[in-house]
Amino acid sequence: MIEEKEVDLLLNDLLEVYGYDFTHYARASLKRRINRLWSLDKFPSFAEMRYRVRSDPNYLKRFVEELTVNVTEMFRDPLFYKTLRTDVLSKLAAKPFIRVWHAGCSTGEEVFSMAILLKEANLLHKSLLYATDLNSEVLDIARKGIFALSPMKQYSENYILSGGKNDFSSYYTAQYGHVKFNEELAGKMVFSTHNLVSDRSFNEFDLILCRNVLIYFDKALQERVLTLFNESLGPLSYLALGAKETLKFSSIQLQFQQVETEKIWRKIK
Amino acid sequence: MAENQVIDDCKIVLIGGSTGSIDVLLKLLPALPPTLSFALIIVLHRKNTSDSTLANLFSLKTNLPLKEVDDKDSIVPGMIYLAPADYHLLIEQDGTFSLDDSEKVNYSRPSIDVTFESTADVYGPSLVGILLSGANADGTNGLSAIKRAGGVTIVQQPETAQVAFMPQQAILSAPIDFVLNIQELISFVKALNKA
Numbered sequence: 001m002i003e004e005k006e007v008d009l010l011l012n013d014l015l016e017v018y019g020y021d022f023t024h025y026a027r028a029s030l031k032r033r034i035n036r037l038w039s040l041d042k043f044p045s046f047a048e049m050r051y052r053v054r055s056d057p058n059y060l061k062r063f064v065e066e067l068t069v070n071v072t073e074m075f076r077d078p079l080f081y082k083t084l085r086t087d088v089l090s091k092l093a094a095k096p097f098i099r100v101w102h103a104g105c106s107t108g109e110e111v112f113s114m115a116i117l118l119k120e121a122n123l124l125h126k127s128l129l130y131a132t133d134l135n136s137e138v139l140d141i142a143r144k145g146i147f148a149l150s151p152m153k154q155y156s157e158n159y160i161l162s163g164g165k166n167d168f169s170s171y172y173t174a175q176y177g178h179v180k181f182n183e184e185l186a187g188k189m190v191f192s193t194h195n196l197v198s199d200r201s202f203n204e205f206d207l208i209l210c211r212n213v214l215i216y217f218d219k220a221l222q223e224r225v226l227t228l229f230n231e232s233l234g235p236l237s238y239l240a241l242g243a244k245e246t247l248k249f250s251s252i253q254l255q256f257q258q259v260e261t262e263k264i265w266r267k268i269k
Numbered sequence: 270m271a272e273n274q275v276i277d278d279c280k281i282v283l284i285g286g287s288t289g290s291i292d293v294l295l296k297l298l299p300a301l302p303p304t305l306s307f308a309l310i311i312v313l314h315r316k317n318t319s320d321s322t323l324a325n326l327f328s329l330k331t332n333l334p335l336k337e338v339d340d341k342d343s344i345v346p347g348m349i350y351l352a353p354a355d356y357h358l359l360i361e362q363d364g365t366f367s368l369d370d371s372e373k374v375n376y377s378r379p380s381i382d383v384t385f386e387s388t389a390d391v392y393g394p395s396l397v398g399i400l401l402s403g404a405n406a407d408g409t410n411g412l413s414a415i416k417r418a419g420g421v422t423i424v425q426q427p428e429t430a431q432v433a434f435m436p437q438q439a440i441l442s443a444p445i446d447f448v449l450n451i452q453e454l455i456s457f458v459k460a461l462n463k464a
Contacts, residue, residue, distance in 0.1 A: 004362075026367040028359035028387050033371070069371040215340045215356075215368045222341075244340045244353055244368050 002034050006046050010034065013054050020064060021197045024221035033067050040066075065135050069216065072106040073151065074113045076211075077243055078161035081117060083262040085163050088238050089121045092206050098127040101205045101232065103196060103225075104213035105131035108142025108189075113159075114209065115185040116171055120164070124188055130203065132194035139191045145181040149174055196225045201232040208233060211263075212242035226250045233267050240264045275446070276421050279307045279461045280395035281344070283388055285381030285411065287314040287403025289431025291323075293451055294401075298330040298349075300455045305333060305347045306464035312352040312384045314377050314405065324351050342366045347464065352379040359387040375407035385411020394419035397461060399454065401425045403435030412443040423447045425454060 007030065014020040022030060043049040052059050075081050092098050098118070102111050111131045118124040133139050156168035172179040194202070196213070208229050214222050229239055230252045239247070239256065241263045247253050256265035286293065290313060301309075315323060324337045327349070335349040336342070344350070344364050352358040356368040358379050374380035385398050385408065398415040400408040402425055412422040422445050427433035429450045439445060449457060 026359075026361065026369075028361050028367050028390070029357075029369040029371070031390075032359070032369070032383070032387065069369065071370055071372060212370045215370070219341060242340075242370075244338070244356060246339060 002031060002038060002046060004031075006050075007031055007034060010050060010053060013050065014060075014064075017054055018057075018060060019198075020195075022067065024197065024218045024224075026216055026218055029069075029216060030067065033069070037063065037066050061137065065137055068134060070106045070135070070138050072109045073158075074109045074155040075158035075162050075164075076110070078158045080240070080243070080262050080264075081113065081158075081162035083260055083264060084114075084240070085117055085121065087259050088207065088264060089117060089123060091236075092238075093121065093123060095206060096126065098123055098207070099203060099205045100127060100129045101203070101208045102129065102131040103194070103208060103210040103229070105133050105139075105142060105191075106135075107138045107147075108145070108191075109147065109155075110209060110211065111142065111189055112145065112171075112181050112185055115188060116159070116164070117162075118188075119185065120166070124184070127188055129189045130205075131189055131191050134193065134195050136193050139193065143186075143189075143191045145186045146178050147181075149177050149179050152179060196228065197221065201228055203232065204234045205232055205237060206234060207238045207240070209240045210242075211240060212245070214245045215242065223250055226252050230255065230267070235267060237267050238264055239267070276395070276397060276461065278395050279397055279463075280346070281388060281392050281397070282307055282309050282458060282461065283312070283385055283396065283398045283415075284309065284401065285312045285385060285399070285408045286401030286425075287377075287381075287405050287407065287432070287435055289402030291326075292402075292431065293425065293454070294327065295330055296451055297455050297458065298327060298333075300459065301331060301333060302459060302462050302464065303332060304462075304464040305349075306462050308344050308346050309333075309349045309458075310344075310352070310358075310384065310388070311350065312358060312379050312381050314379075314381075314403065314407070315354050327351065338366045338368070340366070340368045352384060354379075357383040359383065360391045362391055364391070375405055377405065377407050381408035382411040382414075386414040389414040389418040389420060392418075392420070396420035397423065399423045399425075399458075400436055400439050402430035402432050404432045405435055406438045408435060409439045409443050412439050412445065416444045416446075421446050423449060423454070423457065426450045 118127045159168045172181045255269040257268045337351045359367045424436040424439045427436045
């Protein structure tokens with residue numbers, strides 16, 4: 001088990017050697033991820049793990065990728081997507097152009113879910129989905145639009161619960177245990193690395209989705225990121241967070257109004 | 270039994286369970302005193318729906334304030350907390366909760382081990398961990414971590430559990446202080462109360 005001060009040493013190394021700042025990540029989860037990696041990669045001691053991280057840039061890629069959580073699925077929390085369909089997309093429909101930002105998109109399952117919603121609302125042709133993540137490796141996966149076949153049954157059920165009326169499998173072609181989503185969806189996506197800890201706002205959006213990312217940050221970093229989102233949102237635009245995350249207690253709270261009971265807020269000021 | 274001498278200053282009671290554990294909680298919760306000197310944190314294996322049926326069910330059985338945890342909630346004595354579906358529940362050094370949607374542990378999210386280990390890390394000797402009925406080996410490592418950190422470990426007596434596997438695994442592989450039937454379990458928790 002790693003000691004608190006050893007965690008500090010590693011985080012300092014990441015910042016000093018590579019410029020990755022994890023010092024404002026929620027510590028309990030980070031510590032668990034480091035312990036997990038320590039045993040997965042069978043380091044005999046903390047010193048050896050630390051040496052490897054400091055001296056091997058290839059290992060660093062793995063380290064950062066495993067430190068951050070890249071678990072995601074399509075149409076997670078179907079009722080959230082239902083509210084997006086009924087309450088959000090209907091309002092955005094009047095816009096000449098719709099810009100969406102998926103912040104911390106991981107391997108892209110949510111981006112493809114969103115593209116399907118836009119397609120079914122007849123809005124995809126005038127939409128652009130910007131999808132960013134800290135890890136370039138997960139973006140490579142997202143960009144290909146190729147996912148494992150096995151969870152598609154679950155995703156299809158989620159899709160129907162979200163109000164989907166089509167045959168979910170019509171959106172992809174299955175082959176050798178994998179599926180590839182239709183080019184029409186991927187054609188509206190732009191993938192790029194972006195670090196919420198250190199990078200700035202890069203555009204103005206009508207909808208920002210950042211679900212189950214803030215839970216990994218401490219309160220100070222959450223506040224920074226919410227401010228960044230606020231600066232990146234135009235008037236009457238929307239911000240969507242994860243099921244257990246909130247705008248409450250943040251400095252931008254008063255500028256936003258919650259949509260129904262879902263974790264979606266509209267910028268009113 | 271002089272249970273209340275087992276631990277001087279109990280700050281947190283953790284209860285973990287799977288199949289068959291809800292019935293035990295439905296007996297325990299109404300038996301609790303009207304105020305508690307510690308926080309009670311419940312981690313159950315449950316369906317991945319984010320609805321609040323389970324929290325509502327438990328709320329009906331107690332007058333104590335009960336909350337399904339949101340990210341960064343502070344741990345307040347006297348409260349009952351329920352781990353939300355589909356997230357691991359962890360504890361930070363400053364006494365707040367944090368959530369984590371990383372890989373399942375023991376096929377489970379929330380995992381009892383994750384919460385028990387994380388809480389042991391922060392509250393060590395001021396902690397009581399209780400493992401109830403279930404068909405999974407989750408919780409065993411967590412109880413070991415609690416014991417290592419100086420806390421107290423309890424399992425439901427397997428003969429009284431709807432599914433004996435979970436408490437049995439813990440008895441086999443973790444240092445357990447007390448093996449209690451449901452009535453003894455209720456008395457033990459009540460005796461921890463200093464409020």
